[in-house]
Amino acid sequence: MLEVKNLRAGIEGVEILKGLDLTVKPGEVHAIMGPNGSGKSTFAQVLAGHPAYEVTGGTITFEGKDVLEMAADERARAGMFLAFQYPIAIRGITNAYFLQSAVNAVRKERGLEELDTLDFAETLEKKLELIGWDDSLIHRAVNDGFSGGEKKRNEILQLAVLEPKLAILDETDSGLDIDAVKAVADAVNTLRSADRSFVIVTHYERILNYIAPDHVHVLAGGKIVMSGDMKLALELEAKGYDWITEGAAVAT
Amino acid sequence: MTKADTRKSVAAELKQAAEAYVEAHGRFATNGAAAAPKWLKERRDQAISRFAEVGFPSTRLEEWRFTDVKAIARTSFALAGEADLGGLEATVSAHVVGAPDQHVAVFVNGRFTPSLSRLGQLPSGVLAGSLGDALSRDTERVQGLLGHLAPEEANPFTALNTAFVHDGAFLYVPEDTKLERPVHFLFLSVPVSDVPLVIHPRNLMVVDRGAQATVLETYATHGEGVFWTNAVTEVSVGENATLDAYRIQRESEDAFHTAATHSRQERSSNYSFITFSLGGGLTRHDIKVVLDGEGADATLDGLSMLRGRQHTDHHTTLEHAKPNCTSWEYFNGVFDDRARGVFNGRIIVRPGAQKTDSKQTNNSLLLSPSARADSQPQLEIYADDVRCTHGATLGPIDDDHMFYLQSRGLTAKEAEALLTYGFGSEILNAVKSAPLRQALDRLVRRWLAEA
Numbered sequence: 001m002l003e004v005k006n007l008r009a010g011i012e013g014v015e016i017l018k019g020l021d022l023t024v025k026p027g028e029v030h031a032i033m034g035p036n037g038s039g040k041s042t043f044a045q046v047l048a049g050h051p052a053y054e055v056t057g058g059t060i061t062f063e064g065k066d067v068l069e070m071a072a073d074e075r076a077r078a079g080m081f082l083a084f085q086y087p088i089a090i091r092g093i094t095n096a097y098f099l100q101s102a103v104n105a106v107r108k109e110r111g112l113e114e115l116d117t118l119d120f121a122e123t124l125e126k127k128l129e130l131i132g133w134d135d136s137l138i139h140r141a142v143n144d145g146f147s148g149g150e151k152k153r154n155e156i157l158q159l160a161v162l163e164p165k166l167a168i169l170d171e172t173d174s175g176l177d178i179d180a181v182k183a184v185a186d187a188v189n190t191l192r193s194a195d196r197s198f199v200i201v202t203h204y205e206r207i208l209n210y211i212a213p214d215h216v217h218v219l220a221g222g223k224i225v226m227s228g229d230m231k232l233a234l235e236l237e238a239k240g241y242d243w244i245t246e247g248a249a250v251a252t
Numbered sequence: 253m254t255k256a257d258t259r260k261s262v263a264a265e266l267k268q269a270a271e272a273y274v275e276a277h278g279r280f281a282t283n284g285a286a287a288a289p290k291w292l293k294e295r296r297d298q299a300i301s302r303f304a305e306v307g308f309p310s311t312r313l314e315e316w317r318f319t320d321v322k323a324i325a326r327t328s329f330a331l332a333g334e335a336d337l338g339g340l341e342a343t344v345s346a347h348v349v350g351a352p353d354q355h356v357a358v359f360v361n362g363r364f365t366p367s368l369s370r371l372g373q374l375p376s377g378v379l380a381g382s383l384g385d386a387l388s389r390d391t392e393r394v395q396g397l398l399g400h401l402a403p404e405e406a407n408p409f410t411a412l413n414t415a416f417v418h419d420g421a422f423l424y425v426p427e428d429t430k431l432e433r434p435v436h437f438l439f440l441s442v443p444v445s446d447v448p449l450v451i452h453p454r455n456l457m458v459v460d461r462g463a464q465a466t467v468l469e470t471y472a473t474h475g476e477g478v479f480w481t482n483a484v485t486e487v488s489v490g491e492n493a494t495l496d497a498y499r500i501q502r503e504s505e506d507a508f509h510t511a512a513t514h515s516r517q518e519r520s521s522n523y524s525f526i527t528f529s530l531g532g533g534l535t536r537h538d539i540k541v542v543l544d545g546e547g548a549d550a551t552l553d554g555l556s557m558l559r560g561r562q563h564t565d566h567h568t569t570l571e572h573a574k575p576n577c578t579s580w581e582y583f584n585g586v587f588d589d590r591a592r593g594v595f596n597g598r599i600i601v602r603p604g605a606q607k608t609d610s611k612q613t614n615n616s617l618l619l620s621p622s623a624r625a626d627s628q629p630q631l632e633i634y635a636d637d638v639r640c641t642h643g644a645t646l647g648p649i650d651d652d653h654m655f656y657l658q659s660r661g662l663t664a665k666e667a668e669a670l671l672t673y674g675f676g677s678e679i680l681n682a683v684k685s686a687p688l689r690q691a692l693d694r695l696v697r698r699w700l701a702e703a
């Protein structure tokens with residue numbers, strides 16, 4: 001599904017990703033952990049196609065397509081989704097209207113009829129039911145005045161409605177209370193399927209305990225320096241990153 | 253000529269341009285307007301003297317720094333007369349947006365036109381329609397207010413309007429009366445011959461103690477022609493009264509529009525004024541709200557959406573004259589192509605107006621590198637226990653906002669339109685009447701679709 005090879009990328013002339021490799025197969029859940037500033041958000045933003053980042057080497061393919069040739073909106077319509085670490089507030093536009101616009105952008109691309117407000121309200125209601133959330137956020141302006149936790153939940157709601165094939169979650173669990181982490185994990189588990197994959201960036205093994213990823217990677221110094229399974233996450237929780245990053249430094 | 257000479261000659265030209273209006277006033281005073289009561293004639297004469305004295309304002313005046321009215325001064329306008337009403341019905345229905353059951357008063361070239369109006373049944377004691385009628389029937393009430401809320405010294409164009417007062421909107425809602433349906437005053441500029449026309453609508457709205465009303469003023473153009481609308485609206489909101497006032501300016505891009513809206517509020521009154529500047533080539537609107545009784549609350553919102561070479565200038569003043577009043581001001585502007593917006597927001601807190609709570613926001617969105625906006629807050633605070641805040645944003649659409657929407661599948665064009673719509677929506681959401689909000693929403697969307 002997703003194939004990243006020797007990816008090099010940076011911003012404002014500073015190289016941040018220094019040869020990153022990652023392969024995600026359909027239905028798999030990958031966790032990426034790593035110290036602050038190691039390049040996790042950079043990787044997520046580069047995957048989503050943020051124009052401020054410059055890719056200087058390597059390849060990204062998604063379902064056989066050369067992602068680096070695609071603009072951010074094309075990637076989204078092709079089925080890639082990023083849950084932002086810092087979601088953006090949009091004044092004056094309700095969540096419902098925003099979601100309707102996004103869903104219709106995808107439908108247009110696929111040659112489907114656009115949904116009107118009533119049809120969409122029904123779709124939205126069903127989605128909320130599916131993930132077991134109420135509709136308290138949907139009539140408010142997108143992320144405007146939302147608490148940190150509400151913003152994160154709102155990203156998951158968008159994920160649920162947009163039904164991407166690949167979802168990248170950048171620290172969606174950070175800043176959430178225990179119940180909210182569980183709610184987000186439950187939603188992810190509900191949305192998991194044989195043809196939908198997840199890349200979950202996190203600092204905490206707590207969410208991973210609920211989600212049970214297939215693979216756990218450590219990103220340090222702009223590369224994946226170690227890969228394993230859930231045991232690796234537990235080990236990191238106990239020991240921190242020093243033992244790995246020191247090893248990685250020796251390796252380079 | 254040196255630069256200084258040019259400036260001097262422009263100033264002289266602007267002063268001289270007033271002469272044609274003095275002459276026109278002479279003809280006006282001896283013709284149709286001769287039947288007016290004495291007090292009105294005196295007020296008009298005084299006003300034309302004032303205009304003759306100050307002339308058209310030059311950009312050397314601080315208040316007019318960003319808005320150059322030379323183009324108005326250089327055009328030879330004739331005082332608009334009666335127009336052919338043929339074919340106007342369709343234009344009227346196109347502009348009578350909002351609640352289907354509203355009371356409608358139509359003014360063609362500034363004159364009340366009963367055949368196009370639909371005032372329907374008004375609650376007992378409510379007067380709605382023509383100021384011209386009120387000047388003869390209700391002269392004392394009008395005399396006590398006209399020109400008192402909007403004095404001729406406020407602005408040269410207010411003086412000019414007063415000099416030519418003859419008709420316009422009139423609304424009187426008596427004590428404790430609730431006017432359920434909105435009153436819509438529609439002002440149409442209609443060509444008479446090929447000459448540019450000037451129209452001076454003069455509006456007076458009085459909502460007495462404990463009364464409630466919703467009004468809408470619309471300014472629009474019918475057919476082709478060069479027009480100058482120079483409107484003045486005076487508003488009096490009595491103790492405990494509530495007035496929701498809306499204004500839509502959607503004249504053609506060949507139109508000049510100067511306007512002043514002055515209101516005064518008494519104790520515990522609520523006044524909300526939301527203005528939409530969607531048309532006109534050159535627009536200048538001075539808005540002054542005086543909170544003149546304890547516990548009064550004022551809302552002043554505006555949305556401008558302009559493109560091409562359109563220019564709009566809002567000069568607003570919120571004057572807190574008494575303690576414990578609140579005011580909330582929120583102006584958004586969207587400017588594309590070479591359009592330009594000016595916002596000047598003054599908040600005055602008079603001595604003793606303690607516990608004033610006032611918040612002002614002005615956001616300008618520039619959709620093109622050639623668009624321009626100027627925003628100036630002016631706080632004059634003469635009391636110590638007050639809360640006054642102001643904030644402004646100005647610039648193109650933020651890259652991170654664009655990316656967020658694009659990452660959800662919207663094309664760059666769709667993302668830009670949605671973000672711009674959000675800008676408009678913030679003001680639309682403040683419109684209380686649902687049918688009016690929907691109608692304005694359609695106007696905003698149409699504007700976006702024309703991009």
Ligand SMILES: Nc1ncnc2c1ncn2[C@@H]1O[C@H](COP(=O)(O)OP(=O)(O)OP(=O)(O)O)[C@@H](O)[C@H]1O
Pocket residue numbers: 011012014016034035036037038039040041042043085
């Ligand atoms: N605009 C920028 N200009 C220069 N450096 C930047 C810029 N944006 C990010 N960086 C740097 O790139 C590095 C990687 O940042 P990134 O946000 O990807 O880290 P992260 O792994 O997501 O960290 P965290 O765990 O704190 O979220 C950091 O050193 C950061 O300071």
Ligand SMILES: [Mg+2]
Pocket residue numbers: 040041042085170171
């Ligand atoms: Mg990060």
